[in-house]
Amino acid sequence: QVQLVESGGGLVQPGGSLRVSCSASGFTFSGYAMSWYRQAPGKERELVARITNAGGSTTYADSVKGRFTISRDNVKKMVYLQMNSLKAEDTAVYYCYAYIFGRDYWGQGTQVTVSS
Numbered sequence: 001q002v003q004l005v006e007s008g009g010g011l012v013q014p015g016g017s018l019r020v021s022c023s024a025s026g027f028t029f030s031g032y033a034m035s036w037y038r039q040a041p042g043k044e045r046e047l048v049a050r051i052t053n054a055g056g057s058t059t060y061a062d063s064v065k066g067r068f069t070i071s072r073d074n075v076k077k078m079v080y081l082q083m084n085s086l087k088a089e090d091t092a093v094y095y096c097y098a099y100i101f102g103r104d105y106w107g108q109g110t111q112v113t114v115s116s
Contacts, residue, residue, distance in 0.1 A: 003023075003025045003026050004097070004098060004106065005022065007110060008020040014116055017086065020080070022080070030054070034096065034098055035096075036049045037095045037097050038095065040093075047061060051072055055074070063089075067086075068081060068083050069084075088114050090112065091112060095109045
């Protein structure tokens with residue numbers, strides 16, 4: 001079955017960097033676009049970044065452009081989100097997402113907290 005497992009979250013100071021990772025299994029990873037979403041307390045889940053199946057095209061939320069970079073490794077079946085110049089408002093649970101065979105698949109999420 002499809003599984004998405006995030007890792008790499010944690011506590012980081014403002015201005016710092018963090019990379020979160022998502023390990024995928026149970027589907028042909030190289031055939032699907034992958035995305036990162038986040039949800040802060042009391043807020044709706046929002047799209048952070050998306051990467052096409054071969055990695056040739058990426059899109060970002062305006063709030064993270066120039067600071068975050070999404071990438072993927074189709075051999076390792078991994079997708080990454082490199083987050084630089086982190087701000088307090090980036091604090092959220094970060095989720096890996098894929099739309100496969102007409103269904104939404106989510107990972108369990110990884111907490112990222114930006115605080116001094």
